[in-house]
Amino acid sequence: MLTFRKILFNLMAWSIVLAVAFPLFWMLVTSVKPGFELFRRPPTILPETWTFEHYWKLLSETNFLIYFRNSIILSSATTLVVVAVATLGAFSLVRFKYRGRESLAFLVLFTYLLPSVVLIIPLYLLLVGLGVSNTIFSLVIAYTTFALPYALWLLRSFMAGIPEDLESAALCDGATRMGAFRDVILPQLLPGIISTALFTFILSWNEYLYALVLVNSDSSRPLTTGVMNMLISSFNIEWSLLMAASVMMSVPLIIVFAFLQSYLTRGFGAGGVKG
Amino acid sequence: MSRQKTLLERRYAALGLTLIAPTVLIFSAVIVYPLFSAIYLSFYNVFTPTLEGEWVGLSNYAELLQSGKFWNALKNTLIWTIGSLSLQLIFGIGMALVLHQNIWFRSLARSLILFPYFISTVVAVLVWKWLFNDLYGILNHLLMKVGIIDFPMDFLGTMPNAMISVIMVGAWKYFPFVVIAVLARLQSIPDALYEAAKIDGAGPIARFFDITLPQLRDVLVVIVMLRAIWDFKEFDLIFLLTGGGPLNDTQTLPLLVYQEAFALNDMGMASAYAVVMMLIMLVFMIVYIRRTKDDEGS
Structure with a gap:
């Protein structure tokens, strides 16, 4: 019983922590998604294709x-x-x-x-x-x-x-x-x-x-x-x-x-x- | 003997003054001089591009008190400060209580919570603008999926959405400050207090109100003073999120100063706004400084 409450509390605590951190997670995910995947409905939570083209573009063209x-x-x-x-x-x-x-x-x-x-x-x-x-x-x-x-x-x-x-x-x-x-x-x-x-x-x-x-x-x-x-x-x-x-x-x-x-x-x- | 001692003391005092001299010099040049200069400028009418001005006495102040702009900005500043600060306190204290418990991977959780506070406001605003995006933003998508709204919402372009969004992002960005401050204090409350209360039959809720809150009182007062001062003068977050819009509905006093000086090109008027803003803040500052002095005295 006590361990069940402990697990429940941990899950609750971590879901709040993850909600607070979500914008930062989303920033990371968006930065490695190819352009076309950005406009997909519904959005993909993890990128289907990973790409570093945006980083490359950032460093070389801007x-x-x-x-x-x-x-x-x-x-x-x-x-x-x-x-x-x-x-x-x-x-x-x-x-x-x-x-x-x-x-x-x-x-x-x-x-x-x-x-x-x-x-x-x-x-x-x-x-x-x-x-x-x-x-x-x-x-x-x-x-x-x-x-x-x-x-x-x-x-x-x-x-x-x-x-x-x-x-x-x-x-x-x-x-x-x-x-x-x-x-x-x-x-x-x-x-x-x-x-x-x-x-x-x-x-x-x-x-x-x-x-x-x-x-x-x-x-x-x-x-x-x-x-x-x-x-x-x-x-x-x-x-x-x-x-x-x-x-x-x-x-x-x-x-x-x-x-x-x-x-x-x-x-x-x-x-x-x-x- | 005593003469020699005073000689030594005098030499020490001279050394102390030498050590503080660079600080004093820099302070005078970049803080004290500009501060008086700002007050002085507020009696002038300065056209920014040419930097030419004429003495107008108190007329900037008279205009300020009669104009709707000032009162509108003051109202917005108060709504923003009170709204954001309350949320920071509620979430901050709650989160500190949670992180005080022995949860899994506590230090990782603490780092994740702290992160919004340390990233640049520019980064925070870019990320939130993307989350808020009306066509492809994830927030609109989630809200529509859950069924709270039927059409994408305009988070930053209409009222009261814009003010609420600004307050929420402000709360997200600055509540970690409250978490760390409260957490540090929680860790110094003696366990014996809780043990004694347990023996006396106090439940978790009674223990929170009878032990935790009174112990936190002092640190909470300091947090409220500091955050009130910092939220009151916040510029970056609001300027970058809404720019004061829609119309002037999220324009706070710091934004008004900036607009007056660098968009409307009237540095004298802008200085008058800045000086009045400082006078309002002075109340909080004096209370905070008094408190700090008392703490050091005891």
Whole structure:
């Protein structure tokens, strides 16, 4: 009786999980169906004929690879700059005492919650004025507006979790503050830095609004606006092609997900909830 | 001795300031300056293509409060935020309770549930547009097969369908956040509480209301604040799904700001919308920031 209830519960739970995951399954299935099978009534759940022609077409006939390269450069550059600056900043905010420290922490939290649309108009004017609009560089600048507060906030709570005694002990042994930071705090903080970097990367990879406003040339467009452009500009919407693009766009996330899930959940706990 | 200590402290403070300097510089340049600039711009009339403007004082704000556009967008923003957030909470808490149990392949189930949250909104919107497709979409096919509808439905082009669809997709995309947050908290509730309640004869439902919910209260408040702020400022999902249409029936405040600045070419007016939107959000932000401070104090 008890096992019967257990089985029933499992089946119920898994049908909900599969329903939630269905859109992603459908994306995969659509991307490997040949064009004619897409319009079959009733639709085939698993493709009768598998084909990778859409992936081939995506890579050879569209600008997808350029967008992909742009997104990689953009997200890596943003992550690198933001994590480096935020690690030092978080160290300072948590472990040093000076005037204005509290207000700075408050400002970080405030900007973390600030909507992009408030900043986007002045940023647009600023970047046009500097003459750097329409470049990947301008997007890196724009992305720091949401990525830096975010990374600082995450790293701040990771930093607060490292016992202060460790640093004090190193200082007693004659280490300088920066020496202690390098030899004692950084190794302890490494998991936190990794998950912050992952989150920042994902955040930049997925950003849409700034890319829409600041860049309108194909040579520096990232994936989000680039792929969306493929939908808008096509006369005849090729859903298989778009689904193939969606799958390819999610590949880096799947890789991050599969290998580093523990880091992700850790970051989620520290930043999203504990605050 | 004490003099030396203050000297050391002063040197430490200087080092601390040096370490925070890059952050402060970047913050001033790309956040603080644009923020004040946005407020300043809202007193101007700026024509986007030429970027020429003239001082108009408070007239943007006066126009805003009198125009139907603003109130319409505010209403839509509230409907979207409240609708989507409620669904996120219900599904999120429910799913967290399920995943807290020992189901088969739990970590796989957890990954699958988390996935919608991490994929790009662009991907989510493309997939859902394909599911919603009126001729070949699987959703219309399934609904017709089950017999709920006789003709294909227009999910995004008519009202109230468009708002409902946007709310549903938003709930699907963002409920995993609630799942993970609640799940983390559930795992820290001591088992002893449940054992004691069992001995006292409390059933599963009584245990949920008397133990689980009160234990979750704090984390739920934080979740509601954060998600309310994030849903309120959501741009990508709604813009990409409906573009604010049909007519302006799903146009929320962030979409209005974008439209005013980059389609109607009035950056001053757009800034006024953005500033008012920020003022509304400020209420939530202050409550959330206060709460975080209290947590750190205790």
